[in-house]
Amino acid sequence: MLSLARTALKPSIAARAARQFAAPTAAASLHTLPELPYAYNALEPHISAEIMTLHHQKHHQTYVNGLNAAEEAYAKSPSIKEQIGLQAALKFNGGGHINHSLFWKNLAPASGDGGKLSDGPLKKAIEQDFGSVEAFKKEFNTKTAALQGSGWGWLGYNSSTKKLEIVTTPNQDPLLSHTPIIGVDIWEHAFYLQYKNVKPDYLNAIWNVINFKEAEKRLVEVQ
Numbered sequence: 001m002l003s004l005a006r007t008a009l010k011p012s013i014a015a016r017a018a019r020q021f022a023a024p025t026a027a028a029s030l031h032t033l034p035e036l037p038y039a040y041n042a043l044e045p046h047i048s049a050e051i052m053t054l055h056h057q058k059h060h061q062t063y064v065n066g067l068n069a070a071e072e073a074y075a076k077s078p079s080i081k082e083q084i085g086l087q088a089a090l091k092f093n094g095g096g097h098i099n100h101s102l103f104w105k106n107l108a109p110a111s112g113d114g115g116k117l118s119d120g121p122l123k124k125a126i127e128q129d130f131g132s133v134e135a136f137k138k139e140f141n142t143k144t145a146a147l148q149g150s151g152w153g154w155l156g157y158n159s160s161t162k163k164l165e166i167v168t169t170p171n172q173d174p175l176l177s178h179t180p181i182i183g184v185d186i187w188e189h190a191f192y193l194q195y196k197n198v199k200p201d202y203l204n205a206i207w208n209v210i211n212f213k214e215a216e217k218r219l220v221e222v223q
Contacts, residue, residue, distance in 0.1 A: 030068045033061050034101055042109040046205045048194045056104070059189050063096030063172070070094075095172035099152055102183050108211035115208040121223070122181075122216035129164045140166050141203040144186055153203075155182040155215070157222055164219075179222045182215045 036056055041049035070089040077083045108114040117123050117133060130136035136155075143166050144153025151170040156178025158165050168186075169175055175183070184206060191202035 031064050031097060033064050036104050038109055043107060043209045046208045051193050055189055060100040063093045066093035067097050092172050095174045098174045099172055102180055103185050105214050106182055106211055107209050110208045113211050113213050117212040120216055122219050125164050137207055144184060145199045145203055147186055150187040153184045153186055154180055157181055157219060181218050
């Protein structure tokens with residue numbers, strides 16, 4: 001998973017990911033569930049405490065457990081055939097761990113940094129590449145809501161075009177084509193208890209708790 005994290009996250013973001021996702025060499029270095037930088041109820045009313053608790057403690061923990069199990073099995077596999085057979089589990093659980101670790105930092109309480117996009121490099125880039133902040137949000141929500149099944153919506157930085165672009169990835173696939181700036185989980189476990197099957201309501205609400213300061217930091221690191 002180390003090479004995957006490096007490709008997905010780049011420069012200094014990649015350096016941190018390398019430390020976090022490096023293959024374990026002993027029990028003490030197993031992947032662990034990161035703590036949230038806010039309380040489970042801190043994102044209410046936009047994301048409920050019940051959703052955040054289940055999402056973090058159950059779903060993300062499952063990816064952590066699955067990644068540890070797959071890496072342990074890989075290390076013990078006596079044949080290339082068995083190691084190849086573990087690639088799907090490594091990708092799925094490793095991607096789930098990477099994506100969610102990014103996602104928690106992408107969020108902040110509305111009473112704090114959540115939803116506040118101040119003048120700076122990120123706002124300037126969004127206005128330059130999408131016309132306006134509102135146009136960006138509308139395009140992001142439309143493309144993300146159109147994703148069939150489970151997956152993620154991303155605002156990513158394309159290092160070739162030097163532009164911000166909106167892309168989606170299926171399942172728990174991490175973003176490999178761009179540097180992730182903002183990621184939004186569109187799996188049902190991220191919103192169904194509160195928003196049922198109405199994805200647009202969830203996507204409209206989440207902008208109130210997007211941590212634009214974190215997003216801008218990621219952009220500045222790769223520009």
